[in-house]
Amino acid sequence: MSNRYVSDTQEIPKREKDKRRFPSISYQYHQGFPGLPNNQEVDIVYILNMEMIKMFHRLSCFLLSKAWILCSITIQVCSSLDSGMGCSLPSESTTGSLSRPGDIIIGGTFPIHLDRVYNTLDFSTKPPELQCQMFGVEYYQSMQAFIFAVEEINSDPELLPNVTLGFRIFDTCTTLRRAAQGALWMLSQGQEITPNYYCHQEAPLAGIIGDCGSTRSILISHILGLYRYPQISYLATNPILSERDLFPSFFRTIPSDEYQMRGLAQLVLHFGWTWVGLLANDDDYGQFGLQIVKQELMNAGVCVAFSENILTGQPDRNAPHLVQVIRESTTKVVVVIASDSDFVIVVEELFRKNVTGNIWVASEAWAASTLLSQQRFQAVLVGAVGFAIHSRQMPTFTKYLHTLMSSKYPNDSFIGEFWEQTFSCKWLSQKELIRGATTPLCTGNEKLESILPIEDQRLLYHMKNVYFKAKDGREVFFDAEGNPPAVYDIVNWRLDATGALEQFTVGSYDLNAPDGKMLKVDSDAITWANNDTQVPLSKCSPSCPPGFHKVIVPEKPQCCYVCSRCPLGQISSQTDAAECHPCSWDTWPNLQQDRCLPRPTEFLSYGDPLGYSLAAISISSTLAPLVVLRIFICNNKTPIVRANNYSLSCLLLLSLFLCFLCSLGFIGYPQPEKCLLRQVAFGMVFALCISCVLAKTITVVIAFNATKPGSRLRKWTGVKVSYNLLVFCVFIQLCVCTVWLTLSPPFHELDTDTQPGIIIANCNEGSPAAFWCMLGYLGLLATISFIVAFLARRLPDSFNEAKYITFSMLAFLSVWVSFIPAYLSARGMYTVAMEVFAILSSSWALLGCIFVPKCFIVIFRPTKNSKEQVLGRVRGKK
Numbered sequence: 001m002s003n004r005y006v007s008d009t010q011e012i013p014k015r016e017k018d019k020r021r022f023p024s025i026s027y028q029y030h031q032g033f034p035g036l037p038n039n040q041e042v043d044i045v046y047i048l049n050m051e052m053i054k055m056f057h058r059l060s061c062f063l064l065s066k067a068w069i070l071c072s073i074t075i076q077v078c079s080s081l082d083s084g085m086g087c088s089l090p091s092e093s094t095t096g097s098l099s100r101p102g103d104i105i106i107g108g109t110f111p112i113h114l115d116r117v118y119n120t121l122d123f124s125t126k127p128p129e130l131q132c133q134m135f136g137v138e139y140y141q142s143m144q145a146f147i148f149a150v151e152e153i154n155s156d157p158e159l160l161p162n163v164t165l166g167f168r169i170f171d172t173c174t175t176l177r178r179a180a181q182g183a184l185w186m187l188s189q190g191q192e193i194t195p196n197y198y199c200h201q202e203a204p205l206a207g208i209i210g211d212c213g214s215t216r217s218i219l220i221s222h223i224l225g226l227y228r229y230p231q232i233s234y235l236a237t238n239p240i241l242s243e244r245d246l247f248p249s250f251f252r253t254i255p256s257d258e259y260q261m262r263g264l265a266q267l268v269l270h271f272g273w274t275w276v277g278l279l280a281n282d283d284d285y286g287q288f289g290l291q292i293v294k295q296e297l298m299n300a301g302v303c304v305a306f307s308e309n310i311l312t313g314q315p316d317r318n319a320p321h322l323v324q325v326i327r328e329s330t331t332k333v334v335v336v337i338a339s340d341s342d343f344v345i346v347v348e349e350l351f352r353k354n355v356t357g358n359i360w361v362a363s364e365a366w367a368a369s370t371l372l373s374q375q376r377f378q379a380v381l382v383g384a385v386g387f388a389i390h391s392r393q394m395p396t397f398t399k400y401l402h403t404l405m406s407s408k409y410p411n412d413s414f415i416g417e418f419w420e421q422t423f424s425c426k427w428l429s430q431k432e433l434i435r436g437a438t439t440p441l442c443t444g445n446e447k448l449e450s451i452l453p454i455e456d457q458r459l460l461y462h463m464k465n466v467y468f469k470a471k472d473g474r475e476v477f478f479d480a481e482g483n484p485p486a487v488y489d490i491v492n493w494r495l496d497a498t499g500a501l502e503q504f505t506v507g508s509y510d511l512n513a514p515d516g517k518m519l520k521v522d523s524d525a526i527t528w529a530n531n532d533t534q535v536p537l538s539k540c541s542p543s544c545p546p547g548f549h550k551v552i553v554p555e556k557p558q559c560c561y562v563c564s565r566c567p568l569g570q571i572s573s574q575t576d577a578a579e580c581h582p583c584s585w586d587t588w589p590n591l592q593q594d595r596c597l598p599r600p601t602e603f604l605s606y607g608d609p610l611g612y613s614l615a616a617i618s619i620s621s622t623l624a625p626l627v628v629l630r631i632f633i634c635n636n637k638t639p640i641v642r643a644n645n646y647s648l649s650c651l652l653l654l655s656l657f658l659c660f661l662c663s664l665g666f667i668g669y670p671q672p673e674k675c676l677l678r679q680v681a682f683g684m685v686f687a688l689c690i691s692c693v694l695a696k697t698i699t700v701v702i703a704f705n706a707t708k709p710g711s712r713l714r715k716w717t718g719v720k721v722s723y724n725l726l727v728f729c730v731f732i733q734l735c736v737c738t739v740w741l742t743l744s745p746p747f748h749e750l751d752t753d754t755q756p757g758i759i760i761a762n763c764n765e766g767s768p769a770a771f772w773c774m775l776g777y778l779g780l781l782a783t784i785s786f787i788v789a790f791l792a793r794r795l796p797d798s799f800n801e802a803k804y805i806t807f808s809m810l811a812f813l814s815v816w817v818s819f820i821p822a823y824l825s826a827r828g829m830y831t832v833a834m835e836v837f838a839i840l841s842s843s844w845a846l847l848g849c850i851f852v853p854k855c856f857i858v859i860f861r862p863t864k865n866s867k868e869q870v871l872g873r874v875r876g877k878k
Contacts, residue, residue, distance in 0.1 A: 102166020107186040109210030112171040114341030132173040179216035214238035214285040242481035255486035265296035273538040280337040289337040303559030305331040319349035333538040340369035362386025383529035384493040494527040546594035588757035604829040625656040652692035658685040675763030687733035690781040695722040740770035808849030
């Protein structure tokens with residue numbers, strides 16, 4: 001047996017540099033060992049130095065390399081012993097392998113079996129041989145695609161002239177143990193595994209195609225990378241495999257998960273799902289994909305109802321717990337990032353527990369799985385959508401598959417299981433061992449054309465800088481990280497015409513799409529669960545209609561919310577609005593609060609019923625004092641008219657005319673000029689009016705007291721006292737109004753706060769204190785007049801005007817005392833209406849109480865309007 005050391009010593013760096021980096025590791029010189037030159041230095045530090053980039057990978061490579069050194073030294077020591085004792089490494093069976101000789105050998109690892117028999121490990125005895133189970137038809141087809149590619153290359157004289165390709169195939173059984181075993185078996189080139197050596201004069205190994213799983217590919221790549229053997233995986237998608245410093249000889253014909261997982265998140269967002277569950281394998285593939293999808297969904301505002309792991313180290317994959325979580329969750333959309341061989345255990349449990357109606361979003365690892373397409377899984381998986389590897393039919397490969405027969409390939413140890421799995425039959429030798437079984441016998445004459453179409457996958461095993469176009473027109477190349485173009489098919493699981501569960505392409509996800517639209521989905525072509533064509537809803541809370549906004553519930557995910565009506569003055573025009581937006585100052589929400597409408601402007605308008613009613617009353621009321629004045633002028637010589645100062649009576653009637661007239665200044669749109677003058681005009685004319693009443697009252701008192709013998713009031717009985725008093729009282733009000741207009745005059749304003757949804761056009765009084773001072777001064781004058789008139793109510797009948805003044809002042813004060821609370825409580829135009837009403841009421845109180853009795857006597861009782869009648873009443877009193 002000839003041994004050749006296969007470590008790549010040509011790339012060893014300077015030893016002193018590595019000794020400085022790893023002072024605790026010594027360099028060993030091996031002498032006298034067959035297969036190693038004497039005094040040849042075995043530079044294990046270089047191997048460690050190249051692979052120990054990250055802590056985990058550094059540690060794994062270090063332990064693996066040390067194990068290989070120990071195994072190599074042990075082999076050499078055992079072979080150098082002269083005693084008759086034999087020595088060899090504990091070996092494992094290499095069953096589940098298939099090989100064909102050739103000038104160049106290509107290795108291939110395939111999980112022909114998808115599960116294994118689980119044994120309890122007590123770490124006290126040697127673990128039993130690993131027993132594989134659950135034959136995977138789909139991966140057997142992948143293996144046949146590999147064999148078909150080798151045969152196609154060998155049959156083409158232009159590709160490799162005078163060179164025949166051979167292969168070595170190993171069934172990894174979806175385990176790390178078998179993956180490492182297969183890689184070392186291919187490197188050793190013999191039936192026994194000898195780490196770091198190949199021990200037979202056979203054709204060189206060119207590279208390995210495999211593995212399908214990311215975790216197993218990482219392990220194999222660590223081994224192959226030490227010797228720079230190329231490795232091309234057809235299903236490993238973990239993004240870490242793109243790091244060239246860690247995996248320098250790794251390539252793959254499937255895009256990295258970094259693209260797929262972001263695409264899955266975009267697919268969820270495309271259908272408007274905001275409440276989803278996540279299910280993933282607990283291996284590198286599932287956990288890295290779960291991390292990306294979860295982060296992408298959360299960044300987009302999607303809430304995760306649950307995030308659970310499929311425990312690949314357990315026989316039941318933790319399926320009972322997972323099914324319970326799925327059943328109790330309110331979400332109906334579950335993103336599954338797992339292999340079909342692991343997810344099928346969960347689907348079996350879902351089928352047993354009759355958990356249906358969920359929408360499954362599939363990663364590429366099971367989106368096109370034939371294992372899950374069994375008829376009994378229809379109720380569980382129908383309506384699923386997901387990403388599948390972009391592929392096209394190859395008629396020549398399909399014809400090749402149809403020609404497979406067990407008798408034609410006697411060296412294929414897997415074809416018998418493939419035949420049994422495909423046609424649900426048993427071969428004769430196995431039938432004899434199963435007594436009473438009703439399964440039909442396999443004859444070998446079954447036709448593969450009779451089953452459903454077999455989907456194939458093209459294995460590409462070209463190296464970096466390779467670029468060509470396949471027969472179907474696809475561009476095939478590897479980028480700088482060993483990845484192919486990122487293109488996926490979006491498939492929908494639905495029933496075909498025969499009632500079988502099949503995957504139909506309904507879209508694509510292409511990162512290099514010419515139009516820039518990476519995700520393209522024909523939603524109308526998708527059939528969901530229960531044959532529904534409408535996109536199902538998946539939300540933690542129902543959608544908030546326009547006019548409402550979402551309110552997050554404490555201690556719950558942000559997608560679990562309650563819908564709350566927008567605050568007053570705000571709207572939301574979209575469904576599921578996160579917040580409401582206020583309308584502009586001149587607009588207001590409609591009743592539904594989904595759009596803003598122009599605010600109506602409110603003021604005491606002549607067009608409103610209240611406005612034109614008050615205006616009509618004001619205009620007609622102005623005629624009353626003029627009519628009375630006309631009566632007084634026409635009867636100015638009569639005793640009853642001349643009594644109690646005729647000139648003051650005429651002035652009082654003119655002031656009442658102005659009082660009625662000034663009420664019109666409060667009706668109509670409040671222009672700035674109107675705002676500036678209307679309160680001042682009201683204050684001045686009412687001050688004049690009440691001053692006239694006060695002057696008349698004091699005149700009555702002075703006139704009565706002046707008639708007494710020896711009275712000193714005779715000199716005060718003239719009109720000068722009355723007019724001086726009148727001017728003095730009016731002057732005080734004039735001062736108040738002047739200060740008001742000077743310091744803080746009234747102004748026009750549009751009030752949007754007092755009454756929601758309405759712009760109140762009004763006059764801001766400027767200084768409320770000045771307004772109430774002006775009004776309070778009128779109350780003071782009225783109170784003084786009331787008191788003086790009340791004290792003079794018992795004067796002789798010829799001076800009985802004091803009684804009328806008493807009643808008029810009582811009515812005047814009653815109106816304005818009632819006005820204060822009404823004014824303060826009213827809003828908008830009703831505030832102005834209250835003031836107009838108070839002006840009219842108080843003016844009519846003065847006019848009615850003081851002048852109506854006199855007019856009645858003048859007009860209807862002229863016989864009483866004589867001096868004799870007045871003097872007679874006086875004498876009668878005596």
